[in-house]
Amino acid sequence: MSNVALTVAKFGGTSVADHPAMLRCAQIIKSQPETRLVVVSASAGVTNHLVTLSQQSLSLEERSDIIENIRTIQKNITQHLADEEPLNVQIEDVLSNLTDLATQQNTLQTAQIGDAILSCGEQMSSILFAAVLRSIDVDGAAFDVRDVMRTNSLYGKAVVDLDELSNNCEQFLSPLLAKQVIVTQGFIGRDGLGNTTTLGRGGSDYSAALLAEATRATNLAIWTDVVGIFTTDPRIASSARAIPEISFGEAAEMATFGAKILHPATLIPAMRSSIPVFVGSSREPEAGGTQIRQQVDSKPTYRSIAVRKEQTLVTVKSPAMLHASGFLAKVFSILAKHELSVDLITTSEISVALTFDNPTGSTQALINKAVVEELEQLCEVSVEHGLSLIAIVGNGLDRSSGLGSSIFNNIEDINIRLICHGASANNLCFLVNENDANNVVETLHDKLFV
Template sequence: MANIAVAKFGGTSVATHQAMSRCAAIIKAKSTRTLVVVSAPAGVTNHLVSLSQPGLDLQEQSETIQAIRTIVFNIIDDLSQRDAAEQIGDQVENILADLTVRAASQSLQFDAQNADSILACGEQMSSLVFAQVLNELDVPAQSFDVRRVMKTNSLYSKAVVDIEQVAQLTQSILAPLLDNQVVVTQGFIGQDGLGNTTTLGRGGSDYSAAILAEALVAENLEIWTDVEGIFTTDPRITAQAKSIPEISFGEAAEMATFGAKILHPATLIPAMRKNIPVFVGSSKAPEKGGTRIQQSVESSPTYRSIALRREQSLVTVRSPEMLHASGFLAKVFSILAKHELSVDLITTSEISVAMTFDNPTSNAQALITHEVVKELEQLCEVSVEHGLSLVAVIGNGLHAAKALGSSIFEKINDFNIRLICHGASANNICFLVPESDANSVVSQLHNTLFD
């Protein structure tokens, strides 16, 4: 499978015909066989999330579907080959017709499987259109339904990929198609053993691209977005953020895990397994370069970046039975495992345990449900706090860094810190702050550590 590249384009990169044309020019300039993975056009997924929730009336459904139609057909209307444009328009209308039926059903009662079918529509439409944009630049291309190879379990909204099956199917079905053309496929979506559409969760398009790169044993994986690589922090928070030319897999994995939206947390795992370099750049300005992520880098500074992950929930369980007792935590975690919940950070005292959960509102279903709390309350007192953000300082050797506390916390001692987690990793120190303080905390920390 030598001489293959996988290029993934995010929602802003495929938001308009002009944006898609820029991405197509990037692909045209390549000498490698290329698999393209696309997200839904910017704005479409938010509308689909609304349709995946119960409670919308018929007018709201109709207005939301019309908004999606407008975004997609604004791109189709700018295609120059009218016969092909009409064919794509018909295919998009079929997808929207199915979406209308599913949304009507979803408005009455939440159904997780139906929600995933709704959320998958954006990528399906995007891949159809982008393939034609490539064709109009004289780059032979075809759209490919990724569900033919991306096999998962039936854990809807956060499906787990069957890596071995994906590799086998990709090599037998998808790889041969790359010999004579660019193949455009969908990120974020898969298919379970029952033939139902699944989704891989927030940011799953990056992960899809990485899984396919691994299956193809690609020479490199490119993540094209709207920023020029990875920065020391989110440039929207502080103008002082600096670009990072290169970064190790370990550092990048920490950044992705703790909120750097430029990468999905699981994206790097497949790349690390096959040692596939990852490039992150801007589809708007590809000439400006970006960030290369690889196994070995020339420099390993103490402080590399500051990541921020919003929409965090803090769950605290408290019981005097914890004191000098064994097995209590096992009971708590058995309940969390039953509900497929993953703890991000954890701190303990004699009679209480505090745990953080990533609980984004963009998910079709909230993670910390009434049922989870009710089961925990059979063991202990439970409190749940929302409206928090996780700040992670990423670097190297932080577990042994001197004056770490004064370097980080002295500059933000006017803010309330809800939880601190340090020592388990040499690459990060994490803490929670109220969402309203998050930007100020990150900005002040960045000024201290990088300026």
């Protein structure tokens, strides 16, 4: 397929939620002959049920009720298809395996079994979407992505072996793309032991990007429930509008700092292989969307405002820092030991302020007692919660005169807890109290995007 235009399309959970939604997506594929590889998430609602099965100790009745709810979601799709009975047999095979896994997990509570449970949603949606394609005369077939997506055994956030993925795609997947539309799963892989792994929740976009790179695709289309990437969250600012085009650098900043349209890792393979990315609505494909490219024609100072809530600020302070070397290395060594990733950092003569993302759905505090106790052996430590990170994304922000007055004069009554500026030409970030975040975003959007 390397000499032929190839588009990889990814459809999220709401896009494959039910039969009408799947049918809309199938029509998109039918209208675009160059789209040969389709990556799907689990049908909306299914993953939440699977998370409950994977994380909680449940009674037999509770487990049975959850699995029945999943069966209902999927059979509401099969009932509209001519090959309903054989499809139901395939779905029951997955559900039978899920029942066994959920029973084991109830006793063992292992990350390995948890990943196997979470993979079941994508397995079912790929089978069903291939059938919906066939129902409108598109030759579609489901393909198990685990046959090519080889990972390590870090369950829950597995790392993909890129070389093996590329070799496997060339050998097993690319030959199929010349014959029919292949529907496969996002989010999941397989380790060297043969166990199912997951790339982390939201990893379906990343899977699609990795597959686009490995199959040498010419385009990647992310189909979601909104018409492209917006200047900010329209639920916060009613004046938010879709962005026709955006550079990889700007989009990466947005994804990293809270814009929920793209998984933060999605753009890495696309940037690495210069694959243009399109983001559009599967409900309104005719409405256009956002093109993400290496180079864009428009480069406004302000492109968007992203917000990320539930941030933790850690300040470490010690007179030993003054004119001393090695202090920061010791701090970051402790953080690395606990696999903690720092987002923003500012320093003074004797203190350092660090921010950490504590995303919704986390099962435990990121900065726990053990981390604090280790840091306290070096210095004073203070931990603050209830903060939000605001990121102004644009171009040339590291050399824009009047930037401070344009932004901070408009929110002078808001307490700014931390400012990070200068490390990137594409962003200026600051922390505010979580209760002020929406007001700050709305105010700044109205001032900067007139």
